[in-house]
Amino acid sequence: MAAMGRTAGKKTRVQRSEEVRDALFQAAAEVVGEYGYIDASITRITQRANLAQGTFYNYFASRQEIFDELLPVLGAKMLAHIRQQASGAKTFLEKEEQSFRAFFSFLKRMPYFLRILNEAEIFAPKAHRQHFHNITGGYMRFLRNARKNGEIANLGDEALEPLVYMLIATRGYLALRYTDENGVVNLPEEAVRMYLQLLAKGLLSREPPVSAGSGPLG
Amino acid sequence: MAAMGRTAGKKTRVQRSEEVRDALFQAAAEVVGEYGYIDASITRITQRANLAQGTFYNYFASRQEIFDELLPVLGAKMLAHIRQQASGAKTFLEKEEQSFRAFFSFLKRMPYFLRILNEAEIFAPKAHRQHFHNITGGYMRFLRNARKNGEIANLGDEALEPLVYMLIATRGYLALRYTDENGVVNLPEEAVRMYLQLLAKGLLSREPPVSAGSGPLG
DNA sequence: CCAAACAATGAATGATGATTCATGTTTCAG
DNA sequence: CTGAAACATGAATCATCATTCATTGTTTGG
Numbered sequence: 001m002a003a004m005g006r007t008a009g010k011k012t013r014v015q016r017s018e019e020v021r022d023a024l025f026q027a028a029a030e031v032v033g034e035y036g037y038i039d040a041s042i043t044r045i046t047q048r049a050n051l052a053q054g055t056f057y058n059y060f061a062s063r064q065e066i067f068d069e070l071l072p073v074l075g076a077k078m079l080a081h082i083r084q085q086a087s088g089a090k091t092f093l094e095k096e097e098q099s100f101r102a103f104f105s106f107l108k109r110m111p112y113f114l115r116i117l118n119e120a121e122i123f124a125p126k127a128h129r130q131h132f133h134n135i136t137g138g139y140m141r142f143l144r145n146a147r148k149n150g151e152i153a154n155l156g157d158e159a160l161e162p163l164v165y166m167l168i169a170t171r172g173y174l175a176l177r178y179t180d181e182n183g184v185v186n187l188p189e190e191a192v193r194m195y196l197q198l199l200a201k202g203l204l205s206r207e208p209p210v211s212a213g214s215g216p217l218g
Numbered sequence: 219m220a221a222m223g224r225t226a227g228k229k230t231r232v233q234r235s236e237e238v239r240d241a242l243f244q245a246a247a248e249v250v251g252e253y254g255y256i257d258a259s260i261t262r263i264t265q266r267a268n269l270a271q272g273t274f275y276n277y278f279a280s281r282q283e284i285f286d287e288l289l290p291v292l293g294a295k296m297l298a299h300i301r302q303q304a305s306g307a308k309t310f311l312e313k314e315e316q317s318f319r320a321f322f323s324f325l326k327r328m329p330y331f332l333r334i335l336n337e338a339e340i341f342a343p344k345a346h347r348q349h350f351h352n353i354t355g356g357y358m359r360f361l362r363n364a365r366k367n368g369e370i371a372n373l374g375d376e377a378l379e380p381l382v383y384m385l386i387a388t389r390g391y392l393a394l395r396y397t398d399e400n401g402v403v404n405l406p407e408e409a410v411r412m413y414l415q416l417l418a419k420g421l422l423s424r425e426p427p428v429s430a431g432s433g434p435l436g
Numbered sequence: 437c438c439a440a441a442c443a444a445t446g447a448a449t450g451a452t453g454a455t456t457c458a459t460g461t462t463t464c465a466g
Numbered sequence: 467c468t469g470a471a472a473c474a475t476g477a478a479t480c481a482t483c484a485t486t487c488a489t490t491g492t493t494t495g496g
Contacts, residue, residue, distance in 0.1 A: 052445040162409035173387030191380035202420035270475040
């Protein structure tokens, strides 16, 4: 093992630092997902990360600080996942369906996300507002686009906004209702159909579409 | 003021007891509505009720106990209000609209209810599950009835369930979004219209209705 | 190889707030 | 009227963590 400096087995200090920080972040996400923010104590988080209590404060100024970081980081992953999954769809309804399904497939991957998201409204309100703003913004663009293309009824923005709220509320709530005690989502196909039917009959215009744009949240 | 025994000015012990208990309950509701369960300390609650800390424990075994009582009691009031308001409606859509509006008019009366309801999912989960069960149960009956009368599309129960979740989610979420920082709801008429349009186009059948039943939650 | 600099550790600190309790007061049955 | 039971009170207790800190170990640039 000749002169390896720092290229091989050993890790540089900053690499290790990043790893430790990530470990703390991941541990926090899991612990919050399992026990909720209230019972996500520093003790639990550091134990799960195999670190001492004090180490936490080498990476985060306070417990609240890591709480505030959870949703932004994981929310961005969620958006990326949804965009990716829905990228192939052409029509409004296809995009909507694929985004809808992607939300639930994301929850399968990250079972702890739903609780983090829901409780953030109370325990990380600023982060929650920001996340919500991102989501609704993307959705509004998507709907305006579909409207422009004549794919959906020609509603004013004042009507689009509550609609967006309804659709987002629906996702979150269905996820909650169809998640079992172990945190596993299992959305029945009937629920997807019902959702799409409501949209199709309630929103779709009969005019021929003009062109395709991006998906919701896209 | 001759021989009044206990009929006039003075109050009997049990009367006083009830009053004190009610004062604590009311104070707790207000404090939770204003500050949330987390910051609803015994100190705050008893101060608002003009009582000493210790008095609290003459009426409730623990802080959690009063938390667990909040939603059942207020939830029952909400249901009563909604039923009362929607009692005059005849058709499915009328009932739905009046119940929908009644939910929001209830929030105007009891601004603290929304926060109690929402946070209960975290801080009084059992009570929240029970409340939710009441609500969905009533709603399901309402929809089955409308289906039986041919007022809405002939959907199976497996489709009705997610639909109920969607409608309930919608109410809660819209309330949240259209409540200002002072806790005052202000639902734009556009939102009501959008909600009803989605139902009307998405659900209503074109068959003639057969007869009328009870409203949602009724 | 060496001395800063940096990081890990877990015991000690400190604040908070629910709950208990000893004491004084009020009610009421007999 | 009277003593026991019920109630009110708020100071004291107690448990629970987040956060700090003194110590020890590790990395790094020279």
